[in-house]
Amino acid sequence: MKSELIFQSSPWFILLCLLAGGIYAFVLYQRKNNFSTIQNRLLACVRGLLVALLAFLLVNPLLRSNKTTIEKPAVVLAIDNSSSMAQGGQEKLVQLKENLQKLKEGIEAKNINVEIKTLQEEADNTEINTIKFGEKTTDLSGLLANIKNNYEGRNLTDVILVSDGIANAGISPTYGKYNFNIHTIGLGDTTQKKDIKINTINANRIAYLGNKFPIQAEISSYGYQGKSTTVLLKQGGKVLDKQIISFDKAMDLKQVTFYTSADQKGMQRYSIEVAGLTGEFLSKNNLRDVYIDVVDGKEKILLVALAPHPDIKAIKAIIEKNELYELNVKIIQSDNLNEIGTQPFDVLILHQLPDLYGAGGSVVSRLLALQKPTLFVLGSQTNIASFNGLQQTLSIISQRGRADKVTAKFNASFNLFNLDGDKLNILEKLPPVLAPFGDYKPATGSEIILYQRVGSLVTPKPLLIANTANARKSAVLAGEGIWQWRLEEFALTDKQEIVDEVLMKTLQLISVKDDKRKLRVYPIAPEFSIDEKVIFENEAYNDIYERIYNQTIKLDITDEKGSTKTYNYTISKENTRFEITGLSEGVYRYKASTQVLGKSEVVDGQFIIKNTDLESLTNTADFNMLRTLAQQNNGKFFVASQLEKLKEYLSSNQSPDKVTSIEEMNEFINLKWIFFVLLTLASVEWVTRKYLGSY
Secondary structure, eight states, rough: OOEEESSSSSSHHHHHHHHHHHHHHHHHHHHHHTTHHHHHHHEEEEEEEEHHHHHHHTOOOOOEEEEEEEEEEEOOEEEEBBGGGGOOOHHHHHHHHOOOOOOHHHHHHOOOOOOESOOOOOOOOOOOOOOOOOOOOHHHHHHHHHHHHHHHOOOEEEEEEOSSSSSSSSOOOOOOSSSSSSEEOSOOOOOOEEEEEEEEEEESSSSTTTOOOEEEEEEEEOOOOOOEEEEEEEETTEEEEEEEEOOOEEEEEEEEEEEOOOOEEEEEEEEEEEEEOOOOOOOGGEEEEEEEEEOOOOOEEEEEEEEEEOHHHHHHHHTSTTEEEEEEEEETTTOGGTTTTOOSSSSSEEEOOOOOOOTEEEEEEHTTTTTEEEEEEEEETTTHHHHHHOOSEEEEEEEEEEEEEEEEOOTOOSSSSSSTGGGGGGGGGGGOEEEEEEEEEOOOTTTEEEEEEEETTTEEEEEEEOOOSSSSSSSEOOOOOOHHHHHHHHHHSSSSOHHHHHHHHHHHHSSSOOOOOOOEEEEEESSETTSSEEEEEEEEOTTTEEEOOOOOOEHHHHHHHSSSEEEEEEESSSOOOEOOOOSSEEEEEEEEEETTTTTTEEEEEEEEOOOOOOGGGGOOOOOOHHHHHHHHTTOOOOEEEGGGHHHHHHHTTOOOOOOEEEEEEEEGGGOOHHHHHHHHHHHHHHHHHHHTTOO
């Protein structure tokens, strides 16, 4: 660290400071007959130095410090630990681990830090010999994106990706943009084998009762030129439809589309099965399932805005991602005011309404009188005084035309819906939005979801707040510019998840109907993997909705074939959950019943058990994708037997250390040690005078 003293006025003032200290000491100590000459001079020097230093502080000099840090280059060894990597046998995996350990040690010998990452996000710097190759899916794009986010700002120069190139989750890693070199190591058999498989099934996640909907399958083949086979659409073991396809080429791709309808609400499982042909290498990939939620209708959202705005398009994109919602947008300045709100709707969004010009006053009053759940989005055109009188969630005392540029900080104590606190840290990296400047007063019962953050200071002012305690549930987004959030989030993560999730869950929070049931039994997730435990949460309430325990609950689980298993258990204050294992793949319906204060209470629902083992559906390694990924990111491709060549390449192309310099300017008077110097000088003089009998 280097430090330099900078004067805001002429350095000649130092001489005046010394002169002031000298004169003060001379006047004070020129006639002290009770001290010896040496004592008198020493005390005069201490006092002169003290006064000179105080005078020097009045000049207000600055101390400029330059702190330089040197960070060694880092390399991440990213290992695809999916089960498809083990298709070559355990012996090859053991040899791979040994070679990777030697590679790691060889790179570290060059004074380069090497860290290990796998497909598991929570795994931190795993030891190579402890890695287990058992993951059911491979998301290479997610693995590289996590590395990019976790090492932001660090001197990460190279990532070595060890994989067979089989990516069956997320997007292709070749679509990502990375700020480090990527070298790829290919492991596996690239030989194409005689096979027919279902690559993907495309279908809407939601369908409507009684309507026809398409289910499309993409089927690939290798080695069956001139052959034909049958494709079946099944539900519950019953064949709903079938088609015959013929393969014209040695490597062929066909698309088959079925149209069907559902006559039962709830989650439905459909299966597409391709009849096998002689000589197929793998038959597991001839059958795939798709789950479709059959509903009776959509929840309608009415968005009324003063004028067109980029935020409206952002909100529209967020809502339309959820197929359970239907959005209708009306603009005050261009639409017929008398027609706004005449069609039924379930949730209301008011964008910059009520406005400063009173253009939408009558419409807003008429819509709010319907007592629908409402989200207010504030902006520069919002009439804050009118807004305060129309809702009981938030009151703002502000001056017209004044706004703050603020970012968001998640309220860690908010628990009305679940959000990943770690992922929400990205909100602090997003561009600021414009929020009304003023005094914010949340109403009784309001819950703050996001705080306003000005610079690095987190204020108590809410940016996003909701109130579900009033007759009309409402929420307030006190800022405009969230369209920039979605763009920046995509630039940082290649996804638009966090901003969308926060806004969508806020809408769901205010639109959800109050649950007045005294028994609530529900699975903790709508879907479970076949190797996971199915966990049920249980809640029982008395007449004033206080939690009660020691209830004996009967739980009936029914599979798609109509077979029912019954479980009986008792909930306690210490344990309100019940776990079930051993369920096979499919859609299950459950019914739970108990006696609450002498009255029978019954609840029902459904959940899905999925077989998520996508690794068994493909057996051919994809080295072409690995080569492309390396070429796009200034890297090299090597097969697993060429790790020594990779080590030599990294040694001959070693990246330099990262030098970071930080300059700080501090007022000299703010340095803590100055206070202690002044205190020491004053104390030494006072104690010495006291000891020598003078005051």
